[in-house]
Amino acid sequence: MTGETARREAAEHLALTLVGAGMQRMGARALAAFLFSDKESLTAGDLAEELGVSAGSVSGAIKMIVQMGLIERIYVAGSRREHFRMRDNAWTTLYSRQHSVVDDVLTAVERGVDAVGSGPAFQRLVDMRDFYAFLLDEAPALVERFEQLRAERRRGGSRP
Secondary structure, three states, X not given: OOHHHHHHHHHHHHHHHHHHOOOOHHHHHHHHHHHHOOXXXXXXXXXXXXXXXXXXXXXXXXXXXXXXXXXXXEXXXXXXXXXXXXXXXXXXXXXXXXXXXXXXXXXXXXXXXXXXXXXXXXXXXXXXXXXXXXXXXXXXXXXXHHHXXXXXXXXXXXXX
């Protein structure tokens, strides 16, 4: 298998895995294209060509992954097209957005704990509340450790 063939197959495999995790198909394929590209930025046309689809079909995918905080619009001198690139802090940005969802879930679960009496429902809700509270307490330290490891890796230029 050639390097380019292996790269394309790995990108498609990642996209299918993301679809299996609940992401929309075109969004998953577009995200994989950004992740596997060695170009600094991509346009909708670049993505359409890479994925073998129409430029119009990637516009919704681009919008979705911009809203997720994974890619951003950038200005490219001399180009009339919109260019997009992976955000340097894509994964911590995505986590931050998901963090607020977890916070909302925790608030709703706490309301449920207050609303039920003792019994199986109470215990299930307490377990859920405790799990989400644990995640919210532990996650900032994990993000900080990740950022430190990433900075060390980039300074040293080594692969993990």
